[in-house]
Amino acid sequence: MTDRNAAPACGGDVFIPDPGANGATERRIRELGPWFHNLQLGGVRTAPDHFLGDYPAVKWRRFAHAVPLDLTGKTVLDVGCNAGFYAMEMKRRGAARVVAIDSEEFYLAQARFAAEASGLDIEFRALSVYDVAALGERFDLVIFMGVLYHLRHPLLALDLLREHVVDDLFLFQSMQRGSTRVEPAAPDHPFEAEAHFQRAGYPQLYFVEEAYCGDRSNWWIPNAACAEAMLRSAGFHIAAHPEQEVYLCRRAPLPDAEPRAVYPRQEAAR
Numbered sequence: 001m002t003d004r005n006a007a008p009a010c011g012g013d014v015f016i017p018d019p020g021a022n023g024a025t026e027r028r029i030r031e032l033g034p035w036f037h038n039l040q041l042g043g044v045r046t047a048p049d050h051f052l053g054d055y056p057a058v059k060w061r062r063f064a065h066a067v068p069l070d071l072t073g074k075t076v077l078d079v080g081c082n083a084g085f086y087a088m089e090m091k092r093r094g095a096a097r098v099v100a101i102d103s104e105e106f107y108l109a110q111a112r113f114a115a116e117a118s119g120l121d122i123e124f125r126a127l128s129v130y131d132v133a134a135l136g137e138r139f140d141l142v143i144f145m146g147v148l149y150h151l152r153h154p155l156l157a158l159d160l161l162r163e164h165v166v167d168d169l170f171l172f173q174s175m176q177r178g179s180t181r182v183e184p185a186a187p188d189h190p191f192e193a194e195a196h197f198q199r200a201g202y203p204q205l206y207f208v209e210e211a212y213c214g215d216r217s218n219w220w221i222p223n224a225a226c227a228e229a230m231l232r233s234a235g236f237h238i239a240a241h242p243e244q245e246v247y248l249c250r251r252a253p254l255p256d257a258e259p260r261a262v263y264p265r266q267e268a269a270r
């Protein structure tokens with residue numbers, strides 16, 4: 001989502017056509033656009049012509065039941081919050097504190113406006129997922145939706161999230177491409193074995209050297225097996241899989257003793 005002036009594209013942005021409404025809210029929505037999240041603020045839709053429909057509400061409806069309905073007393077961190085759709089939904093479910101971060105000030109301005117217009121108290125910070133150690137605290141629920149494939153270093157991001165901010169629940173979504181088949185992970189393969197690399201259910205991560213759907217910020221797109229394997233490898237137990245791309249995980253022990261690249265160094269972070 002780097003090229004905000006490009007035509008609407010997968011994972012990209014959508015210009016706001018004239019919704020026919022007037023007033024200060026509509027003017028401000030236009031000034032802050034284009035929007036990726038289609039929110040309804042003061043009766044005005046922020047991205048009514050979104051290429052994915054009423055997004056992300058249509059997505060949310062498919063897995064909302066899997067997220068705790070009552071978040072009273074809980075802390076939530078939304079990483080890559082964009083205009084704040086999920087952060088606001090968590091606040092509506094009663095979360096005591098919601099912190100929402102994004103690396104793009106452009107989207108944070110939308111999110112601040114949307115939260116204020118909705119009367120929801122959310123703390124927004126300009127912060128990259130790579131810098132989550134700076135938050136200095138863990139959260140009951142960490143949301144990491146739609147960000148993995150925008151990263152040049154996706155596994156590092158998962159490692160950092162587990163190391164520094166996830167206390168219990170981890171809500172994850174990634175665009176997936178390739179096969180949706182998932183075969184059980186084998187503990188090992190002999191050097192000569194190659195057939196498994198060709199199997200649809202084997203983890204594969206597709207590298208996007210240039211652009212995907214007009215968007216140069218897409219870098220790595222996993223198939224279903226790879227999304228699940230990356231989560232497990234980063235120390236997350238998949239507790240629920242309510243929608244093809246969405247996983248509700250719990251922080252779990254690391255599955256092996258191999259070192260993870262976490263910054264700052266583990267001793268310094270404690």
Ligand SMILES: C[S@@+](CC[C@H](N)C(=O)[O-])C[C@H]1O[C@@H](n2cnc3c(N)ncnc32)[C@H](O)[C@@H]1O
Nearest residue numbers: 056080082102103104107128129145146147150
């Ligand atoms: C496809 S949008 C997903 C937005 C929202 N989480 C959702 O699921 O609808 C990706 C968001 O991730 C943000 N992002 C990209 N790289 C990031 C990074 N390194 N750290 C934090 N946010 C990042 C983008 O600015 C954008 O707002």
